[in-house]
Amino acid sequence: MSQPVSPNLCDADLAQRAARGDLAAFELIYRSHYRRVFNVICRIVGGVEARAEELAQETFLRAWQAMSTFRAEAALSTWLHRLAVNAALMDLRGRREAEDREVDDAVLDQKAGHCCTGDLRLDLQVAINGLPPRARAVLVLFDLEGWTHEEISEALHMAVGSSKAQLHRARSLLRQRWEAA
Known part of the structure; x- marks a missing residue:
């Protein structure tokens, strides 16, 4: 015992x-x-x-x-x-990319409308959640978790250049959605 x-x-x-x-x-x-x-x-x-x-x-x-x-x-x-x-x-x-939910700007705006207005953190989380899955994963791992592109490329089975491209894509999409809001 x-x-x-x-x-x-x-x-x-x-x-x-x-x-x-x-x-x-x-x-x-x-x-x-x-x-x-x-x-x-x-x-x-x-x-x-x-x-x-x-x-x-x-x-x-x-x-x-x-x-x-x-x-x-x-x-x-x-x-x-x-x-x-x-x-x-x-x-x-x-999950295959085709099966993942596609969140278009209208759905993203609808979700953001349900969040507390003015709550920047929730709005940002909703925007991150609306990113394509691989771009979201790279953004979270690089910007929030502090991983290197080498670590990300190994974990996601992609080239280092693809990791960098996905990060750029994620940041660009966030910027576009943020400016449109």
Whole structure:
């Protein structure tokens, strides 16, 4: 029987305990890291909260299954973040471009109208969500997550030049929509 888990344990200690099958330790990991995992996935999949919720759950399931492979060379939060980004990118890759929802300017304007007027952050998030999936993924990973074009090209299976082009496309589309608003 495992010992009670103190909420004051550091991530490395919790990870060690979880790797030995301690579900209570993993629950503490889940509770302290869920919001960040969910948020990064939500930004990459375009604000589709139900899908982001599913992918966050899958991320933590994978984390539980792979906890014994976690090496404390990097922070647990970094490892979980990478699992989350990979889950979101695999989801984007799994859906064909033709099946992805096309959000035209009219739909984008309608969504923006439902947001609190004047709330710049919500308006920007709606605009980002309306970007084509690959352009959105590159923008989120480069501008919000701080990835390099080399890392993005490897994760999305595209050339570095394509990553740069997608970033330029995303920024141009955002600028156009912002100026039109």
